[in-house]
Amino acid sequence: xxGSMTNTRDAAHWARALFIREFRLGVRVGGGALIGVLFFxxxxxxxxxxxxxDMKMLAxxxxxxxxxxxxxxxxxxxxxxxQADREDGSLDLLVMSGRSLELxxxxxxxxxxxxxxxxxxxxxxxxxxxxxLEPVAMGAVTLTLLVGTPALTLFGAVGAGxxxxxxxxxxxxxxxxxxxxxxxxxxxxxxxxxAVSDFAPFKAPLLFLCAISVxxxxxxxxAAAAALRNAGD
Amino acid sequence: xTSQKMxxxxxxxxxxxxxxxxxVSFELDGGxxxxxxxxxxxxxxxxxxxxxxxxxxxxxxxxxxGGREDCRLGEQSHYxxxxxxxxxxxxxxxNLRFWQEFxxxxxxxxxxxxxxxxxxxxxxxxxxxxxxDLPSGYLSAGQRRRLSFARLLSVxxxxxxxxxxxSALDAASEERMLGFMEQHMQMGGMVIAATHLPLSLAxxxxxxxxxxxxxxxxxxxxxxxxxxxxxxxxxx
Numbered sequence: 275x276x277g278s279m280t281n282t283r284d285a286a287h288w289a290r291a292l293f294i295r296e297f298r299l300g301v302r303v304g305g306g307a308l309i310g311v312l313f314f315x316x317x318x319x320x321x322x323x324x325x326x327x328d329m330k331m332l333a334x335x336x337x338x339x340x341x342x343x344x345x346x347x348x349x350x351x352x353x354x355x356x357q358a359d360r361e362d363g364s365l366d367l368l369v370m371s372g373r374s375l376e377l378x379x380x381x382x383x384x385x386x387x388x389x390x391x392x393x394x395x396x397x398x399x400x401x402x403x404x405x406x407l408e409p410v411a412m413g414a415v416t417l418t419l420l421v422g423t424p425a426l427t428l429f430g431a432v433g434a435g436x437x438x439x440x441x442x443x444x445x446x447x448x449x450x451x452x453x454x455x456x457x458x459x460x461x462x463x464x465x466x467x468x469a470v471s472d473f474a475p476f477k478a479p480l481l482f483l484c485a486i487s488v489x490x491x492x493x494x495x496x497a498a499a500a501a502l503r504n505a506g507d
Numbered sequence: 508x509t510s511q512k513m514x515x516x517x518x519x520x521x522x523x524x525x526x527x528x529x530x531v532s533f534e535l536d537g538g539x540x541x542x543x544x545x546x547x548x549x550x551x552x553x554x555x556x557x558x559x560x561x562x563x564x565x566x567x568x569x570x571x572x573g574g575r576e577d578c579r580l581g582e583q584s585h586y587x588x589x590x591x592x593x594x595x596x597x598x599x600x601x602n603l604r605f606w607q608e609f610x611x612x613x614x615x616x617x618x619x620x621x622x623x624x625x626x627x628x629x630x631x632x633x634x635x636x637x638x639x640d641l642p643s644g645y646l647s648a649g650q651r652r653r654l655s656f657a658r659l660l661s662v663x664x665x666x667x668x669x670x671x672x673x674s675a676l677d678a679a680s681e682e683r684m685l686g687f688m689e690q691h692m693q694m695g696g697m698v699i700a701a702t703h704l705p706l707s708l709a710x711x712x713x714x715x716x717x718x719x720x721x722x723x724x725x726x727x728x729x730x731x732x733x734x735x736x737x738x739x740x741x742x743x
Binding site for chain 1: 559560561578579581582583584586588589590591592593594596597601604605606608609610611
């Protein structure tokens with residue numbers, strides 16, 4: 275058997291173990307998966323009360339409200355992404371294990387997204403009803419959230435890595451990460467609204483959104499791992 | 508049977524702009540233990556964290572002769588610090604299984620693997636076999652400590668870096684842990700422990716750290732009383 279084959283199988287083995295652990299922690303009590311969805315629900319439901327029963331207005335701002343709600347709900351759970359591991363000593367062991375820290379970050383983000391981001395995507399069609407969205411717009415918002423929320427998690431991981439040593443770093447994390455998330459928000463909302471408009475293109479902003487997510491997959495883990503390596507001091 | 512040797516030369520380390528370790532040198536053979544002694548705040552934990560690669564050394568070298576050349580010392584070591592690295596929401600065996608699957612095993616010089624490759628046996632060995640499916644959040648401080656120690660028994664790694672290993676343990680557990688350290692050393696492994704208590708191990712050396720004075724980057728370190736049991740290194 276060649277060395278590279280062993281390495282690949284070995285990497286798949288520990289990656290799977292890490293993913294399962296992180297996913298379990300995410301969905302069990304105190305993991306934040308349910309909290310994120312409930313917060314999303316809370317943010318979206320206050321809008322019709324604040325804006326009033328203007329159905330056309332709600333339909334016009336609906337996609338933006340859903341996107342902002344998803345952004346805030348994602349940020350809510352991110353501060354514990356590495357901090358919980360740092361507080362109980364797991365982070366030290368993860369860093370010194372010899373496993374690629376970039377890959378560790380990527381897997382943690384993937385598991386975190388499956389536990390907290392995916393429920394937001396699945397909740398979006400239901401919450402679209404509150405905002406009086408047309409069926410096509412509902413589908414568009416859900417699709418853009420599916421493509422775009424991984425980028426939010428990965429950019430957030432950079433902020434989580436930088437603020438890992440700070441108590442109450444969650445607020446600072448949001449301040450650091452929101453500027454990075456603005457392009458995601460712009461392209462996500464513009465693709466969603468374009469789906470029901472005759473004039474604006476749908477495909478171009480969607481492809482931009484995909485490009486940002488792909489970029490985040492590359493940049494996020496590298497930057498977050500660099501931040502975590504320096505957090506041991 | 509090949510043997511390993513850890514060589515640490517002129518190790519210095521700075522944390523928060525203050526020099527906490529200055530010119531620490533020692534050698535440690537496979538099958539031997541080194542106790543790091545000294546008053547609080549003298550840099551015992553910093554030395555262990557530096558050896559583990561969690562804190563970067565500002566000067567000096569650390570090498571494990573006879574170990575994997577492509578791996579740093581930390582990657583071939585177990586670090587058993589003040590924190591237990593346990594998740595309260597996971598059960599006892601899930602916690603242990605994760606570390607066993609995640610950690611890359613490095614077999615000891617004589618080719619032996621983990622002391623207890625079987626997780627249930629490892630839990631049984633540290634005396635918490637009855638808590639297998641219990642969420643680890645329900646364990647007592649001493650039980651959590653023992654569960655954390657079971658990680659060292661279920662994944663083979665030649666070097667054990669232990670920071671106050673016997674804290675929160677009762678006399679029987681302490682005795683048991685010493686037995687595992689002896690067993691690890693008989694298999695050719697090394698143990699480096701920072702402790703205040705006299706650990707009754709065979710083949711053990713002592714490294715006495717004394718306080719480092721002066722600001723970071725100060726030219727000369729103060730006289731350091733470095734005694735490393737069987738292999739003394741006085742390095743200027």
